[in-house]
Amino acid sequence: MDLTDMPCAPITHMLLAALFERASLGGPIATPGSVGVSVGKIKLFVRYLAGHPSPPIGVTDLERQHLDGFEDRLREEHGSEKTFAAVSVLAIVVLLKAASAIGFPLASDLRARLTWNINGDWGSNRTYEPYTFDIWDSVRTAAAEAQRKTVRSRHAIATEVWGGPAKDLLEEVIATGKIAGDGFARAKNCGGAQRIYRKAFILKQDLVPFILRLAMETGWEPDVIRGLRADCLVNESNGTVGVLTRKRRRHGSEHKEVRVKDGSLSTPGGIIRAVITLTASARATLGSDMLWLGHQQFGSLGVYKFDDTKSLFRQFVTDYGLTDPDGGPLKLNLVRIRKTYKSLRYRALNGDMNDFPNGHSADVAARNYANVETNRDLHEQTISDGILDFLTATDGQAKPSNPSPQPATSHPTDTWLSTCVNIYESPYGEIGKPCKAVPWMCFACPNSVSSPHKLPAQLAFMKLAHDQRHQLSAEVWNARYGYAWTHLAREIIPRFSAEEIAEAKLIAGHDPANGFLTIAMGVEV
Structure with a gap:
């Protein structure tokens, strides 16, 4: 310079x-x-x-x-x-x-x-409006479908058994990240270079739905999503997990642990776990700890550059026929996705600015996320309700501002292996106090409910129990794990589809090609 x-x-x-x-x-x-x-x-x-x-x-x-x-x-x-x-x-x-x-x-x-910064107003750049809620739903549906498609294709690719020259070339590509020299000539006899690359690594295009879904489930800034590392998940607890994030503009407190839901591919924790598994081979080849890694079709292996997102997003829009309100191709933008997430949250809180800011000053939150066109109807309805309340109050018929409290009701609680309908009415302890039973006792409890978002934890538990067979006597193992193991194998796992099980295995961090688990009584998951 x-x-x-x-x-x-x-x-x-x-x-x-x-x-x-x-x-x-x-x-x-x-x-x-x-x-x-x-x-x-x-x-x-x-x-x-x-x-x-x-x-x-x-x-x-x-x-x-x-x-x-x-x-x-x-x-x-x-x-x-x-x-x-x-x-x-x-x-x-x-x-x-x-x-x-x-x-x-x-x-x-x-x-x-120098005791103050500027003389005039700060001003504002062009602001992005949130997407309409119909567009939000269509993008979310398309991303979920694309996620499932990627999981199915990666499962099918991983279970393919290669031998001979194809296997030798594949091992070279996994070791070096590229086809070189006479490798291209050899690849022609193995289905082509792209088939080799797809077997070795996930394509960057296949990461798009995971990026979109993570942005839609968290509302995180693009630079926070971009900066995630493969070891970002910490401190799992009760259906949630901590995510170590880094926001460069958060001066003095750039690093922050954010608590998110953890479970299926519809939760932030599940999405990140799936990506960790999908990108594991690329990470090993590159020696990188970045989360978003893949192979660019007709390109090279490397970090997913968010600068290239526009072209990848355009391909995703074309593949799933996403359109804007005028009927043209939708322009996907992570900033607008964040805006829409914030708008939805603002509406869910009914415009309560005491709870809404979440990481911003009230002024910034109001200017950038609350004062947008999609929230106009909410603001107008609030004004209308306020005027109506005032007119009613002047007639001496004002409604009470604090209605009588309703009796408290118990809410379902996520435990490690299932969802508990009422953790305070446990058959294993005193009524009115939280249940203290070990997690695998949930399978014998009438309060327990199993759903797809708990399936990854259940499969991980079965692997843990399977590993314990070699460390415990048969009597101790049966006393500790026998009922839960048999109940999972016979009653719970068979209720889920093969697709749900494949997704759960991916989230649990296991290679689908390994056969993974052999359930008791000869039932294979």
Whole structure:
């Protein structure tokens, strides 16, 4: 990066020194992209100074009028309603503060000006409106169908047994991540290069429905989803799991554990588990701990670059015939998906701003997620109800604002292996107190309900119990696991379809090609 031709050399040098300080190890600027953005703001500022009626010669000549004039010029050129002026001025203010901190002498009026960031409003960029709820439902349905299709195809591919030259070539591709040399000629005799790659790794296109579904179930920012690692799941408990996330813009608290539901492919935990399994071979080949890895069709093996998402999303839209309200191809955008998720949550809370912000200030949440067109009917209905309540109250017939409380009712509770209808009415303990029985006793309990989202845990339990056969005596094993094992094999597992079982195996983190489990009494799952 050559800045030797920049005007106002002393000031350019000062700002670059401040940038170097902020980009040093442990500093707030941690990526090459962020450094590049800052350099762009420096160029913009010093070029403005060079054309100023009173251009500063040295560092001490830089005054408040120069910074204020820079802001005025940007607002004039780009509009006060946009954020460009505010962001650019803020970047220079931050660098000037850093320069002062490392010893550069600044004029007294400029130091006083640095006590605030900008003179005008912050402004706002073009905002994305949420999708309509019909479009949301169609995308969600398509993503769920695509997930199931991927699970079925990967299961079928994994169970194919290859031998001879095809097996040798496959092992080379898994080891190196690519076909090289005479491999292409050999691949022609094995069904083609794409067949080899598809057997070895998941395609990046097949990850699209998992990305969409995860965004729709969590409302996470695109950079949070992009930054997930293969070891991000921690602290499983009662049908939930912690996800270690990283949001670069959350300065000072970038890393955060977020608690989400865990179970089937419709839950965030289940989606992430499935992707961990699907991308395991790519991860081993690349030696990477990133979550989103795959092979680009007619391309190479690597990290799923979210910059390429547009083309992959377009293919997904074409495959499932998704259209916008005007009948044209739908433009999928993760930011709009997040907006729609927030809008749905806002409506579910009936516009309660006390609970809605969740990671934002109330002002930001209201401006970016609540004050959108899809919520207009909710706001208008709220106003209408308020007026009606007022008119009713003035007639002396106001309805009570706090109706009489209803008797508390018990809600189903997720346990490790099933859902408990009423954890406070256990046949194994005192009524009114939480059940303390071990999880596998649930299968003998009338309060227990088994559903597809608990199937991964049940299959994992059966594997655990199977492994324990070699460590416990037959008498101890039967006393501890016998009833649960037999009940699962005869009564519960047969109720689920082969497709549901394949999904559950994937989420449980097992290779479908392994035969996986052999259930007691000769029943194979």
